[in-house]
Amino acid sequence: MIPTHRSPVRYVRDVGEITAQYEVLEKIGSGGFSTVARARERASLREVAIKVVDKTKYAAGDVxxxxxxxxxxGIRHPNVVELYATYVTERNVFMVCELVRGGELLERVSQAGSFTEDEARVVITQVLRAVAHMHAHNVVHRDLKLENILLSDERDARGRSGAVKLIDFGLARFREANAPLRTICGSPLYIAPEILELETSANEEQCYSTxxxxxxxxxxxxxxxxxxSPFDHEDEAQLYQNIRNGIYHLEPGVWDFISNPAKSLVAGLLETDPKERLSAEQALAHEWIVAAGAGATTVSSSGGDASDSGCQAPTQLDIDRAERLKHQAEIIRQVREEEALALKQANRTLTGGKPPTEVFTFPGGGAA
Structure with missing residues (x-):
């Protein structure tokens, strides 16, 4: 069943109709296909994030x-970033969203090295609730990863962050009547083995699911x-082979100090057979998730005292591993930006070098 909630979509002639309603404050992020600005709604003074998607950077048929x-x-959940409104012009799509100030979970891992089990439980429980809600409404995300999870800026007396928010639904889709999925997509470190199998399978009926x-x-x-990362190999072919076979290494110096229930949940999620893999509802019922007496109820902020939260100070090895996660994510971003530039140049060639002239200007210079 597709949810009945819908945020409004308006088609406008130019960006002036948007800036009349929102004061653009600053650019807070950018990628190969979009730019994100912090803005303030003039009527309510509520601060929002506006994601500006440049349609000219997409290949023909890319939706x-x-x-x-x-x-x-069509979806509303406390752990999914909320879309308030959408404006469409000739060149751009402007998505007015909930402003989430706490930064990417990837950045928090880079700062902390690793999480305590209690803190990891807090994050994963919220992620699982969001995923369970999506799957119950026949939505599959297909690009869940550390950098697509944001942390809210709600903090308690110890300076610890509250809710996590799933973002970036560009690869997501509704599945009508559990229709089969066959598009090969996702991020290399997080892609499921059954998606990789589509590249080499001669079976036209092969597909994947939520x-x-x-x-x-x-x-x-x-x-x-x-x-x-469980699947971390510089050779892409070997990386994908390890994913297909579910081969990952539990380093003794790290995993010796992690509980068996936590390891059990990891194993249940990293099951190569999708039919045997835990669902979101099953994972939420797992003993590690429902463990009594969980000490943490929030995620420690980068500025908090590690001793206050029960978190150990990150070692150099922790920092090196986290930096590698960041480096791998940055490589993926760069590749996508290069692809976007190539697509934009191709589109300009097709249109005689005359893209739409519409411009969305940010304070201090720059445009989307």
């Missing part, structure tokens, strides 16, 4: 930005607990 609007417009998201959750949990 990922439309899909993101469709999915986010279980691919659960594999990604397993990778995220592994990284939170250990500070490194």
């Amino acid at each position: 990922s930005f439309e899909r993101e609007v469709e999915v986010l417009s 279980a691919c998201d659960m594999w990604s959750v397993g990778v995220i949990l592994f990284a939170l607990l250990s500070g490194y």
Whole structure:
């Protein structure tokens, strides 16, 4: 069943109709296909994030930005970033979203090295609730990863962050009547083995399901607990072979101090057979998730005292592993930006070098 909640979509002639309603304050992020600005709604003074998607950077027939609007417009959950409104012009799509100030979970892992089990439980429980909600409404994300999870800026007396928010639904889609999925997509470190199998399978009936998201959750949990990725190989062919075979290494110096229930949940999520892999509902019922007396109820902020939260100060090895996670994520971003530039140049060639002139200007210079 597709949710009935829908945020409004308006088609406007120029960006002036948008800036009349929102004061653009600053650019806070950018990628190959979009730019994100912090803005203030003039009527309510509420601060929001505006994601500006440049349609000219997409190849003909690529509807990922439309899909993101469709999915986010139809789903509402405390752990999914909320889409308030969408404006569409000739060149751009402007997505007015909830402003989440706490930064990426990837950045927090980079700062902390690894999480305590209690803190990892807090994060994964919220992620699982969001995924369970999506799957119950026939939505599959297909790109769950540390950098697509944001932390809110709500903090308690110890300076610890509250809710996590799933973002970036560009690869997500609704599955009508559990329709088969066959598009090969996702991020290399988080992609499920059944998606990789589509590259080499001669079986035209082979497909995958929402279980691919659960594999990604397993990778995220592994990284939170250990500070490194379960599938980390510089050779891409070997990386994908390890994923297909479910081969990952539990380093004794790290995993000796992690409980058996936590290891059990990781194993249940990183099950190569999607039919045997834990669902979101099953994972939420796992003994490690429902463990009584969990000490932490929030995620420690980077500025907090490690001793206050029960978190051990990160070792140099922790920092090195976390930096590698960041480096791998940056490589993926650079590749996507290069692809976006190539697509933009191709589109300009097709249109005679005359893209739409519409410009969205940020304070201090720069435009989307």
